[in-house]
Amino acid sequence: MGFGDPNEPKGDDIGSSWQFAREMTQKMTTVMPLLKEVSMIRQWAGLYNVSPDAQPILGEHPQVRGFYMAIGFSGHGFMLAPVASKLIAELILEGKTFLPIDKLDIGRFERGELILEPSVV
Structure with missing residues (x-):
């Protein structure tokens, strides 16, 4: 499951934080309560590349x-x-x-x- 922070400034920083992970966990468990039983052991981030017309x-x-x-x-x-x-x-x-x-x-x-x-x- 992925989600971007709408307040994150645009750029090439692909770092992530445990604060963001906590916020994401709250959102995910609201949608899928069963996930409350799951432990998160790692997180990662990546660039979201977009072409000028949003097509490959x-x-x-x-x-x-x-x-x-x-x-x-x-x-x-x-x-x-x-x-x-x-x-x-x-x-x-x-x-x-x-x-x-x-x-x-x-x-x-x-x-x-x-x-x-x-x-x-």
Whole structure:
């Protein structure tokens, strides 16, 4: 279960605190009281990467041949990792993918072809 502190200043600090863990524990046990019986032994934090249009960037970098990207999942990386990794593996090994990914290339930002999804959470 994860949650970000809305008061945390934006930046690249991925540290966490026991104070935040206590606050999160209170929220989690409110939603799932059964968790009161569970002990927390560690916590960790990570960056939440977001692309300009909140859509993933998939494909080979146009200026660095052989450098493939699967980034900018905007919080959906865990869910999309299986298919994204399959697509990138296919692209590297076969030069094509079973699903079209051309609209997810990094060049879309320079071309002004952002994928605007009104339902992205």
